[in-house]
Amino acid sequence: MKIEKYIDNIYTCNRTRCGFCIDECPSYREVGVDFYTSRGRLMIGRGLIEGVIKPSPQAAKAIYECTLCGYCEYKCALENVKVLEALRGDIKESGFEPEQCRYIIASLHNSENPYMKPKWSRGLWIRGLNIKKKGKTLYFAGCTVSYSSYLKGNARNIVKILQKIGLNPTYLASNEFCCSAFLHMLGYEEEFQKKVERNYRVIRNSRCETIVTSCPFCYLTLKKEYSEILGSKYDFKVLHITQVLKESIEDGKLNLTVEMNTTVTYHDPCHLGRFMRVFEEPREVIRAIPGINLVEMRKNRFDSHCCGGGGVLLAINPGMALSINSKRLSEAIETGAEAIISSCPICVETFKRKIKYENIKFKAYDIVELLVKAVG
Amino acid sequence: MATNYSLIAKEIADIIGADKVFTEIHERMAYSRDWSVRPFNELSLPDIVVRPTSTEDVAVIVRIAYRHGVPVIPCGGLTGMVGGAVPTFGGIMIDTRGMNKILELDTDNLTVTVQAGITISKLNSELEKYGLWFPHDPESKQAATIGASIATRNDSTFGIKYGKIEQAVIGLVLVDGVGEIVRLGQRKTLISSSGYRLHWLLIGSEGTLGVITEVTLRIFPKFKERCVDMVAFKTFADAVKAVNRIVQAGLSIESVNIMCSSRFQYYTHAYRVKYGREAKIPPGTKAILCITFNGDDEVVGFSRNYALKICRELEGKVIEEEIVNAWWTSKHILKFEPGKQKWPDSQRAERFGAADASIPMGRLDEAYEKFREVALKNGLKILGMNVYVQAPYSLHTSVSFAVYVNDKDLDNIKRFYNYVKEMGLYALSIGGSSTSYQGDGEKYAGALCEIEHKDSLKLISSIKSIFDPKHIMNPGKKFGPSKWIKIGD
Ligand SMILES: Cc1cc2nc3c(=O)[nH]c(=O)nc-3n(C[C@H](O)[C@H](O)[C@H](O)COP(=O)(O)OP(=O)(O)OC[C@H]3O[C@@H](n4cnc5c(N)ncnc54)[C@H](O)[C@@H]3O)c2cc1C
Ligand code: SF4
Ligand code: SF4
Numbered sequence: 001m002k003i004e005k006y007i008d009n010i011y012t013c014n015r016t017r018c019g020f021c022i023d024e025c026p027s028y029r030e031v032g033v034d035f036y037t038s039r040g041r042l043m044i045g046r047g048l049i050e051g052v053i054k055p056s057p058q059a060a061k062a063i064y065e066c067t068l069c070g071y072c073e074y075k076c077a078l079e080n081v082k083v084l085e086a087l088r089g090d091i092k093e094s095g096f097e098p099e100q101c102r103y104i105i106a107s108l109h110n111s112e113n114p115y116m117k118p119k120w121s122r123g124l125w126i127r128g129l130n131i132k133k134k135g136k137t138l139y140f141a142g143c144t145v146s147y148s149s150y151l152k153g154n155a156r157n158i159v160k161i162l163q164k165i166g167l168n169p170t171y172l173a174s175n176e177f178c179c180s181a182f183l184h185m186l187g188y189e190e191e192f193q194k195k196v197e198r199n200y201r202v203i204r205n206s207r208c209e210t211i212v213t214s215c216p217f218c219y220l221t222l223k224k225e226y227s228e229i230l231g232s233k234y235d236f237k238v239l240h241i242t243q244v245l246k247e248s249i250e251d252g253k254l255n256l257t258v259e260m261n262t263t264v265t266y267h268d269p270c271h272l273g274r275f276m277r278v279f280e281e282p283r284e285v286i287r288a289i290p291g292i293n294l295v296e297m298r299k300n301r302f303d304s305h306c307c308g309g310g311g312v313l314l315a316i317n318p319g320m321a322l323s324i325n326s327k328r329l330s331e332a333i334e335t336g337a338e339a340i341i342s343s344c345p346i347c348v349e350t351f352k353r354k355i356k357y358e359n360i361k362f363k364a365y366d367i368v369e370l371l372v373k374a375v376g
Numbered sequence: 377m378a379t380n381y382s383l384i385a386k387e388i389a390d391i392i393g394a395d396k397v398f399t400e401i402h403e404r405m406a407y408s409r410d411w412s413v414r415p416f417n418e419l420s421l422p423d424i425v426v427r428p429t430s431t432e433d434v435a436v437i438v439r440i441a442y443r444h445g446v447p448v449i450p451c452g453g454l455t456g457m458v459g460g461a462v463p464t465f466g467g468i469m470i471d472t473r474g475m476n477k478i479l480e481l482d483t484d485n486l487t488v489t490v491q492a493g494i495t496i497s498k499l500n501s502e503l504e505k506y507g508l509w510f511p512h513d514p515e516s517k518q519a520a521t522i523g524a525s526i527a528t529r530n531d532s533t534f535g536i537k538y539g540k541i542e543q544a545v546i547g548l549v550l551v552d553g554v555g556e557i558v559r560l561g562q563r564k565t566l567i568s569s570s571g572y573r574l575h576w577l578l579i580g581s582e583g584t585l586g587v588i589t590e591v592t593l594r595i596f597p598k599f600k601e602r603c604v605d606m607v608a609f610k611t612f613a614d615a616v617k618a619v620n621r622i623v624q625a626g627l628s629i630e631s632v633n634i635m636c637s638s639r640f641q642y643y644t645h646a647y648r649v650k651y652g653r654e655a656k657i658p659p660g661t662k663a664i665l666c667i668t669f670n671g672d673d674e675v676v677g678f679s680r681n682y683a684l685k686i687c688r689e690l691e692g693k694v695i696e697e698e699i700v701n702a703w704w705t706s707k708h709i710l711k712f713e714p715g716k717q718k719w720p721d722s723q724r725a726e727r728f729g730a731a732d733a734s735i736p737m738g739r740l741d742e743a744y745e746k747f748r749e750v751a752l753k754n755g756l757k758i759l760g761m762n763v764y765v766q767a768p769y770s771l772h773t774s775v776s777f778a779v780y781v782n783d784k785d786l787d788n789i790k791r792f793y794n795y796v797k798e799m800g801l802y803a804l805s806i807g808g809s810s811t812s813y814q815g816d817g818e819k820y821a822g823a824l825c826e827i828e829h830k831d832s833l834k835l836i837s838s839i840k841s842i843f844d845p846k847h848i849m850n851p852g853k854k855f856g857p858s859k860w861i862k863i864g865d
Contacts (some may be wrong), residue, residue, distance in 0.1 A: 008724065015727045015783050017411040018719040019453045019519025020710070023495055032474055033398065033406070033427055034454065040406035047405045050417060059402040074714045077721035274714070302714055 002086040002093075002187065003045045009078040010049065013042045021072035021080070024299070026306045026324045027065055035062045038072030038080045045087055055094035063087050064098055065320060068185055068311035069270040074302050089187025100315040101186050113143040114182045114312075122146045123173035125155045135170035137162070138208035140222065142215035143178050144345035150352045151345050157372045158214055158241060164375070165253040167244070169212065175202055179221040185312060196229045203236065214241040214368060216272035216344045223276070240272060242343050242367060246281040249288045256374040259291035264370070265337040266294060267328065267351075268304035269344030282343045282367055289374040297331045305331065307342070309350035325354045329362065339363035341370055379446055381423040384468070387440050388426060392433045396474065398425040407451065407469045412459040412819060413729040413792055416783040420462045422449065422469035429474045430491075431549055431557055431589040438587065438848075439555030441468050447851050448553075450583040452524030453495060455516045457730065458817025460528060460582045464852030464859075470587055472523050478502055479590065485564050487546060489592045492523030509598040511538040514813075515707065523588040529580035531774050531813040533708055534668075535766035536619075536632045542579045543768065549590035550578065553844025557589075566594060577839065582815045583850035585843040599670040602630070603680045604704045607692035608661040612740035612763070614690050615665040616771055621686045622667070623769050627679045632765040633666040633707070636744060639760025639778065640664050640703075645718040647702030655699040662744070665692065666703060728759060729781035731796040733803035734812040735763075737771040746802055747777045754795040756780065756788075766812070774812035793819070793860035800824045821858035 003010065021038040022028055034040040041063060047053030066084060073080040091097055104114045111119040125146065139162060141155045162169045177199050183192035203211065213219050223238035248254040266286060272278045279301045286294050299305050308314070308324030329351060332340040339362065342348050351364035382399065389397040398404065404421045423446075428434045441448045447467025454461055463469055475491035476498065482488070483506060490499060496517035499510055513533040514520055520530065525541050526548070532540060547561030561575030562568050578588060609615045615634045622629050635643065637657060644655035657664065665687070669679040684694060705711060706718055722728065735743045744761055751758050759778035766774045777799055782788045796819065800810035810824040829836055840847070840855065847855075 011416050012720050012724050014409070015416060016720045016723045017409070017455055018516070018717070019455050020717060020719070022453070022519055023498055032476075033403070033425070033471065035398075035403050035406040037406075043406045043408070044402045046417075047402060050419075052419065053402045053405060056400075056402070058400050062402060075717060077712075077715060077717045077719075 001048065002089040002189070003083060004049060006045070006079060006083045006086055007049060009083050010042050010045045012078060013039055014046055020075040024071055024303070024305065026067050026069055026071070026308065027320075029327065030320050030323055031065070036065065038076065038084070041066065041084060041087060045083060048090060055091055055096050057096050060091045060096040060098060063091055064101070064316050065313065066311050067270070067306045067308060067313050067321070067324065069306035070274045071306070074274050085184055085187055087187070088185070089189060092187045097186070098316050101312065104182055104312065104315060105186065105188060108178055108180065108182060112178050113147060114178065115143060115147050117147045120174060122176055123171070126171060126173060129156060129159055131159065132168055132170045134207050135168060136209045137167045137169045138203065138206050138211045139169035139171050140211050140213040140218055141171070141176060142213055142218040142345070144215055144349065146176070148345060148349050150349040151366065154214070154345070154366055154368060157368050161254070161368065161371065161375070162212065162244070165244075165248040167212070170206060170208060172202065172206060177202060179218040181217040181221040181225075182312065184225065193229055196226050200226065200230055200234060208236065210237040210239060212239050212241060212244055214343070214345065216240065216269045216276065217346065220271045220275050240276070240278055240281070240343070242278065242282040242285055245285045245371065249285060254375070256289050256371070258374050258376040260289050260370075260374055261291040262339065263293040263295055263337045264339045264341050265297055265332045265335045267297070267307060267332065267340050267342040267347055268301055269342055269347045270304070270306050270310055272343060273304055274302055285367060285371065286341060289370065295335045295337055297335055299331060307347040307350045309346040314350065321350065322354050322357070325350050329354060329360065333362055339365055341365050341367055343367040379423075379444065384440060384444055384446065385424045388424070388437055391436045392426075392428060396427045396429070396433065398427070399423075407454070407463070407471070410454045410456040410459060410461050412457055412462065412817065413727070413781050413783065413789060414459065415786060415789060420464060421466065422463040423466045425469045425471060427471045427474040431551060434470060434551045434587050434589050435555045435557050437468060437470060438551050438553065441848055442553065442555050442846060445846055445848060448587070448848050449850050450523070450527070450587045452493065452521030453516065453519030455519045456524065456528060456817065457814045458819040460815055460817040460850070460853055462818055464818055472521060472587065472589070475589060481506065482564070483508070486595050486597075487564055487592055488595050489590060490522055492548075492588045492591050493521050495519060495521055496525065503595060504598065507598050508595050510544070510593060510595050512541050512544055513708065515710070518710065522591050522593070526578055526588055526591065527580070527582050528815045529813065531764045531766055533633070534631045535764055535774075537628065537630045537768060539768045540766050542576055544593045545575055545579070546592040546594060548575050548578060548588050548592065550586045550588055552586040553846060553849045563592060580815060582817060582853050584840060584854050586849055601673045601676045602668055602670040603676050604668045604700055605666070605680065605684060606695040606700045606703060607665045607667070607684070607687040608658045608695055609663045609665060609690070609692050610660055612663040612744060613738075614692070615663040616737050616740060618665060618687045618690050618692060619765070619771055621690070622683045625682060625686065627683055628669070628671065629667055629679075629683070630670045631666070631668040632771075634740070634763040635664045635666070636761040637661055637664065638758055639762045642722065642760055643706045644699055644702045645722060646705040646712055647699055649713050649716050650702065651698070655702065657695060658693045661693075664695070726780040726782050728778055729792050730776045730778040730814075731799035732812050732814045733775055733777070733799055734809040735773050735775050735803060736807055737773060739806055740773070743775065747799065750795055750798045750802070751779050754791040754798075756791060756795055764813070776813070790860070794865075797824075797861045797863075801827070804828055816854040818852055819858065820861055821852060822855040823858045823861045823863055825854060827863065
């Protein structure tokens with residue numbers, strides 16, 4: 001079993017029981033029972049190891065209805081998220097993974113994206129843009145930005161901004177692949193490793209030195225997971241767009257001239273914030289916009305609540321994901337801001353969806369969406 | 377005839393809703409243990425887990441349990457240290473955390489009425505919005521509930537100013553062992569000479585008299601400033617003398633903690649993580665006194681200076697700020713470096729286990745020697761001693777005598793429980809108490825209570841039977857034989 005690798009983690013929690021991970025766990029906040037916490041899920045792991053619990057669709061539900069937001073890991077000292085992913089791996093091996101996961105995996109294998117969209121349409125957004133075939137900076141759009149109807153124009157805007165600041169990015173177009181974060185989130189660790197090897201070759205062929213992405217999942221995966229697997233041969237510099245923007249504003253390469261007299265709040269994407277600790281760059285970018293007033297939610301930075309869109313929960317249990325989202329939106333509205341800004345396509349899409357479905361008088365923007373308005 | 381739990385589960389679900397009733401093994405597994413020392417792979421599964429959201433739901437569950445004569449175990453955050461919320465004989469586990477609402481906040485009279493399953497931290501984060509504060513503060517506050525704080529009579533960092541939880545409980549609602557809903561105590565005032573103080577019976581009751589479902593608490597306006605200090609002393613007696621002088625001088629001290637030097641190292645985990653070295657204390661230190669003052673800036677500043685002057689007069693040595701900050705992080709703030717939280721980080725190989733006793737203040741040095749002797753005799757490695765002061769402005773102690781336990785070694789666990797018994801009996805022999813914050817739980821069951829209360833045992837049993845005639849409320853705790861501790865062994 002995959003979780004046997006984490007047996008020490010499981011028994012350490014079992015003998016600690018401190019419960020620091022519970023009260024703010026998004027899935028616990030929805031369901032309110034101990035088996036919807038990191039501690040409870042580690043207990044399920046113990047049950048599987050000791051043979052007391054047999055994998056079942058019900059146990060699978062408790063394991064998969066988690067956003068993999070990493071709040072528990074921040075509050076703990078264990079490899080909580082790795083254990084949660086390994087648990088998914090074991091459930092998958094026993095054949096009880098939710099069927100949505102199987103569709104996602106099939107889609108990944110067939111068309112290099114988790115959304116069952118055709119591969120050929122991945123790079124359609126590029127039409128009319130003059131993008132170099134090879135270059136030092138690679139813009140990696142990722143699947144969500146490439147396909148989401150909620151993020152139309154986002155990738156084009158990013159490329160235009162990158163061009164404006166003189167980075168002149170190259171783009172892999174239909175060769176662009178899924179970073180495959182979904183594979184390891186769903187416990188397909190071996191398949192993930194294979195994809196990483198292949199993807200590495202594609203990146204290498206582009207002759208780039210730096211990869212810029214606006215998706216925190218891609219950012220974490222390309223920066224951390226790939227280099228953990230590939231070691232020193234993987235020597236690319238990986239940046240999140242907010243890091244590039246912050247530097248360009250500081251260096252005077254990007255001038256924000258249009259006043260935006262509005263109050264906004266910033267939502268830290270779990271994968272950019274808690275996991276990768278990029279907290280201040282997006283805030284500095286927002287603050288650089290003339291006239292803008294940035295206010296904080298009570299839960300921010302490490303303590304930020306998840307948007308509900310992580311861990312594939314949107315596919316597995318959309319109702320639960322949107323209810324988690326609703327709680328976060330309320331926190332944003334409570335601040336008195338007119339809009340919530342984030343720097344993750346999945347967070348932004350989830351907020352936009354919720355606002356649209358429920359006709360909420362509130363706005364959600366991707367940070368780049370805001371920025372292009374300020375550039376004029 | 378074997379109990380038909382699926383029938384019972386269905387009966388409960390039919391009335392309170394199937395979404396509140398759980399019977400699958402993976403659902404029950406999470407409720408099979410608390411933080412008590414027990415073999416790492418031991419399992420005590422409840423037969424049913426229920427998550428009521430109201431007093432009425434709880435009454436339904438208990439009435440059904442009463443009719444079938446099956447155990448009812450209330451639980452809060454499952455962080456208890458004596459197996460109090462462990463389903464020793466199976467039965468129905470009531471997860472009280474579904475009852476987590478604030479029912480009334482009365483800012484004129486400074487009271488708050490909550491459902492008993494709210495955690496202390498959650499309550500405080502809500503109160504904070506109104507500039508208010510509930511000062512009861514165990515380290516487990518992020519998971520420990522108000523109901524369990526009453527049921528265990530746990531310790532609070534700010535005990536020397538605000539006391540234990542009984543100082544804060546104005547009234548409560550209880551579902552007794554028959555399933556009756558009863559309101560005990562008052563609604564808006566702590567003070568009454570009418571009738572009996574029945575709500576005080578629930579303090580330290582460990583779920584054996586019923587399920588607490590609602591509580592009215594006194595609260596305070598949030599203070600403005602706090603200062604924290606640590607002073608090293610050569611003996612516990614010197615530290616005690618300093619605290620008594622501080623109180624005598626008229627200073628409104630907020631918290632007192634006295635640690636031995638090994639416990640100090642455990643509590644400076646955050647310092648080690650941050651600076652990569654052990655926290656240093658003056659040579660010859662035996663007791664480290666930790667004190668805080670809270671209030672207005674000027675008052676806090678004056679109090680601090682005056683208190684440190686008293687400490688210096690008694691040859692106390694003030695400890696550097698970084699170490700003090702690290703300790704305070706560990707004790708109260710609980711904001712550790714991300715991913716480096718103290719508790720799991722320190723329990724990887726061996727775990728924390730503690731005997732808890734109340735020791736008369738004049739005998740702490742002797743108790744420290746006894747602790748070392750008994751631990752050594754039982755072959756246990758010392759983690760350290762920590763003295764909490766838990767009565768307003770008087771140095772009445774709750775002491776944690778902690779050792780390391782290997783929960784993969786049954787013999788080690790047995791030796792631990794023998795050590796716990798010996799420390800409990802020692803505390804009784806000097807006029808103290810055998811448990812001061814953990815409770816009797818499953819650990820002692822009735823073993824030490826029978827000695828500590830030998831003259832009032834009949835009354836205790838009668839009270840139990842009045843509240844819980846069929847003895848279905850948390851059986852195996854506070855009464856009867858203990859699995860681990862036998863007197864006369
Ligand atoms: C990391 C850590 C730090 C700790 N620090 C401290 C500390 O500083 N001071 C201290 O005193 N203790 C401490 N403890 C011990 C523990 O947190 C306390 O005993 C706490 O009161 C238990 O609360 P809980 O909500 O987890 O209760 P549980 O363990 O779930 O239950 C404890 C007891 O209360 C009963 N109970 C729970 N809810 C109700 C209810 N509504 N009605 C009736 N009975 C009920 C249960 O049946 C059980 O007997 C610590 C524990 C941990 C794991
Ligand atoms: S914080 Fe870590 S050790 Fe503590 S209960 Fe949660 S998972 Fe277990
Ligand atoms: S990853 Fe997030 S949702 Fe999952 S158990 Fe941890 S805190 Fe809860």
